[in-house]
Amino acid sequence: MQLDSPPAVDCAGIAHRFGAKWALRGVSMRVSAGEIVALVGRNGSGKTTLMRVIATALRPTRGAARVFGHDVTADPSAVRELTALVGHATGVYTDLTAEENLRFAIRMAGEEATAARISEVLERVGLAHEARARVRELSAGQQRRIGLARVLLRPVRLLLLDEPYTSFDDEGQAVVDRELAALRARGGAAIVITHDAERARRVTDRSVRLDAGAVVEAHAPRKVANG
Amino acid sequence: MAERIWAREFARVGAMAWKDLAVERRTKATLNAVVFFAALTMLLFGFALGADSETLKAASAGVLWLTVLFAGVLVFNRSYQTELDSGALETLLLYPGDRWAIFAGKVIANLAFVFLVEAVILPLAVILYHMPLERAPLAVIGVMILGTLGFVTLGTFYAAMASRVRAREVLLPLLLFPMLVPVLIASVEATQAYLTGDVMRDSRVWVRLLVVFDAIFLVAAVAAFEHVIEG
Amino acid sequence: MTEAVMERAATSGAVPAVPPRRPLLAAVTLLTLVGAELFSVLTSPPDRDMGNLEKILYIHVPCAWMAMTASLFVFLASVGYLWKREERYDMIAAASAEAGTLFTALTVILGSIWARPTWGTWWTWDARLTSTAVLLLIYLGYLALRAATDDVDRRARWSAAVGILGAINAGIVYESVVWWRTIHQIQSSPSSMGIMYTWGLRLNAIAMLLVLVYFITNRYRSFCLIRATEMMAEDAVLGRRAP
Numbered sequence: 001m002q003l004d005s006p007p008a009v010d011c012a013g014i015a016h017r018f019g020a021k022w023a024l025r026g027v028s029m030r031v032s033a034g035e036i037v038a039l040v041g042r043n044g045s046g047k048t049t050l051m052r053v054i055a056t057a058l059r060p061t062r063g064a065a066r067v068f069g070h071d072v073t074a075d076p077s078a079v080r081e082l083t084a085l086v087g088h089a090t091g092v093y094t095d096l097t098a099e100e101n102l103r104f105a106i107r108m109a110g111e112e113a114t115a116a117r118i119s120e121v122l123e124r125v126g127l128a129h130e131a132r133a134r135v136r137e138l139s140a141g142q143q144r145r146i147g148l149a150r151v152l153l154r155p156v157r158l159l160l161l162d163e164p165y166t167s168f169d170d171e172g173q174a175v176v177d178r179e180l181a182a183l184r185a186r187g188g189a190a191i192v193i194t195h196d197a198e199r200a201r202r203v204t205d206r207s208v209r210l211d212a213g214a215v216v217e218a219h220a221p222r223k224v225a226n227g
Numbered sequence: 228m229a230e231r232i233w234a235r236e237f238a239r240v241g242a243m244a245w246k247d248l249a250v251e252r253r254t255k256a257t258l259n260a261v262v263f264f265a266a267l268t269m270l271l272f273g274f275a276l277g278a279d280s281e282t283l284k285a286a287s288a289g290v291l292w293l294t295v296l297f298a299g300v301l302v303f304n305r306s307y308q309t310e311l312d313s314g315a316l317e318t319l320l321l322y323p324g325d326r327w328a329i330f331a332g333k334v335i336a337n338l339a340f341v342f343l344v345e346a347v348i349l350p351l352a353v354i355l356y357h358m359p360l361e362r363a364p365l366a367v368i369g370v371m372i373l374g375t376l377g378f379v380t381l382g383t384f385y386a387a388m389a390s391r392v393r394a395r396e397v398l399l400p401l402l403l404f405p406m407l408v409p410v411l412i413a414s415v416e417a418t419q420a421y422l423t424g425d426v427m428r429d430s431r432v433w434v435r436l437l438v439v440f441d442a443i444f445l446v447a448a449v450a451a452f453e454h455v456i457e458g
Numbered sequence: 459m460t461e462a463v464m465e466r467a468a469t470s471g472a473v474p475a476v477p478p479r480r481p482l483l484a485a486v487t488l489l490t491l492v493g494a495e496l497f498s499v500l501t502s503p504p505d506r507d508m509g510n511l512e513k514i515l516y517i518h519v520p521c522a523w524m525a526m527t528a529s530l531f532v533f534l535a536s537v538g539y540l541w542k543r544e545e546r547y548d549m550i551a552a553a554s555a556e557a558g559t560l561f562t563a564l565t566v567i568l569g570s571i572w573a574r575p576t577w578g579t580w581w582t583w584d585a586r587l588t589s590t591a592v593l594l595l596i597y598l599g600y601l602a603l604r605a606a607t608d609d610v611d612r613r614a615r616w617s618a619a620v621g622i623l624g625a626i627n628a629g630i631v632y633e634s635v636v637w638w639r640t641i642h643q644i645q646s647s648p649s650s651m652g653i654m655y656t657w658g659l660r661l662n663a664i665a666m667l668l669v670l671v672y673f674i675t676n677r678y679r680s681f682c683l684i685r686a687t688e689m690m691a692e693d694a695v696l697g698r699r700a701p
Contacts, residue, residue, distance in 0.1 A: 093246065388620075
């Protein structure tokens with residue numbers, strides 16, 4: 001736990017509603033650099049919504065959140081440089097090849113797309129041999145791994161994973177575990193949404209449980225204020 | 228520092244345009260349908276207006292532009308469809324950088340699509356409607372380019388919203404077509420003027436209007452885009 | 459972060475206070491309207507050719523002016539919203555658009571009613587009438603977009619963008635339609651200024667402006683009431699007492 005650098009994630013009173021329905025009702029939590037936190041709870045408890053708020057995909061109705069010191073509402077561009085979200089949707093274009101998808105992703109991030117970089121990342125997710133295949137022709141698990149590859153193209157400091165252990169195949173899950181370990185080693189942080197309690201215990205440092213949009217328990221080592 | 232930022236944004240624009248064009252080239256889904264629809268529209272207008280060749284010739288500029296509008300509008304919602312299908316829109320928005328690059332890239336890709344459709348419509352207008360294109364071919368093409376620029380800019384802009392609500396097929400024309408009245412009038416009048424020898428030099432006023440319209444709305448759409456593309 | 463910071467950090471912006479009813483404004487508006495009509499009717503004798511029909515223009519022309527004025531309000535409020543991100547600007551824009559739609563529709567209908575005995579047709583492609591009809595469609599598009607959008611934040615942002623572009627285009631549409639009719643030398647409705655008694659017209663313009671302002675302030679008040687109710691429900695759900 002580093003007390004001198006800003007926490008990886010710092011949420012205070014995050015509340016969000018979709019129309020009349022409240023998905024989050026005042027969530028406060030903190031993730032330190034080097035920590036991997038599991039976000040658990042039943043379906044509909046607001047886990048995905050919270051993750052999207054932190055990733056700057058959603059502007060919260062109330063409350064504030066900071067990622068490594070940058071406010072998600074005031075300075076979203078800085079947050080996006082540091083953060084990557086792997087959600088339920090793959091975000092890949094099924095009519096293009098794996099290679100073309102990655103080339104597009106690198107260029108959209110404003111960087112140069114070299115063949116070396118693309119093949120290196122495809123190796124990491126175990127899809128080097130499928131570089132030229134159209135994504136449409138790959139299996140669901142393989143498509144998700146391309147979504148993950150997209151995220152691994154740049155060094156991120158905060159990784160947000162939405163149910164990787166349900167949606168990824170075995171090889172994909174192995175990649176996830178490997179990348180989380182590497183992330184922790186270089187001082188980054190991650191939040192992982194998962195139902196798999198066994199996995200959570202092995203891979204993460206602690207867990208935060210949401211129910212109906214509020215934090216109901218947060219395991220040691222740190223007590224987190226209830227929203 | 229500023230040059231680096233601009234270079235990065237232009238690279239993003241290029242990437243966005245390339246992606247839209249690559250996906251369409253792979254599937255060929257939309258373009259074929261739009262071109263056929265355009266040809267069909269030209270034919271139907273011919274039936275509706277009657278067989279008199281003088282009537283057709285007089286109406287050729289108007290029919291040309293109406294066909295561009297009715298067929299072209301099909302391109303815009305589709306341009307956002309690929310993003311919505313695989314949840315790619317949110318991914319797009321989470322890349323670091325300015326949002327206007329996404330807009331500019333899509334405008335460029337949509338321009339390419341609509342120009343392709345017009346490349347089919349224009350010869351059809353000459354054949355079916357006896358459009359005297361040989362009088363001023365370059366001028367008419369120039370007017371088409373100017374008019375299409377305004378059309379595609381506004382179409383791409385409004386489709387960013389319309390493609391994401393329930394009544395998208397109706398909402399896009401409802402929002403877009405009233406805004407295009409100046410473009411329609413100016414393009415048809417300028418084309419008509421060039422085709423009839425431009426005796427009164429009317430074309431100048433209309434071309435000027437098109438240039439001003441395109442400039443104003445390119446700037447306005449780019450500036451407003453980031454407010455409409457978010458969640 | 460402390461509770462105070464949480465309260466201040468509310469990202470939906472300050473919810474505007476509900477303004478009071480304005481009976482004085484209502485009374486003044488009504489009196490001015492009635493007074494203007496009485497004055498116009500009493501001081502202008504039936505036109506030689508048109509009979510009493512010309513009196514429609516006392517309403518029709520100021521309505522057209524108010525349609526344009528409302529679009530100016532929509533433009534300013536929309537810019538204000540995108541700049542300040544405060545909900546009240548969105549409410550002013552929406553209220554102005556609704557009032558503007560009303561005045562635009564009235565302009566077109568009255569223009570058509572005037573045209574029928576004058577030209578024998580329900581519609582002339584007269585520059586002003588035509589561009590007003592286009593303006594009506596732009597307004598309707600704005601309202602349709604608002605109706606199709608459920609999320610409050612999205613509706614405000616999208617309406618602001620559409621409102622700004624639409625208001626900019628209002629002037630361009632008018633100019634292009636005027637040139638279009640001029641070039642084709644279509645007979646347009648004669649300038650009503652020469653025929654009308656200007657005092658009657660001025661009084662009506664003032665009355666219409668008051669009606670416009672009255673409609674907008676009333677509608678704004680309705681929006682504030684709706685929003686205040688929603689906020690009370692929000693606070694109840696979040697377990698906080700309303701301030």
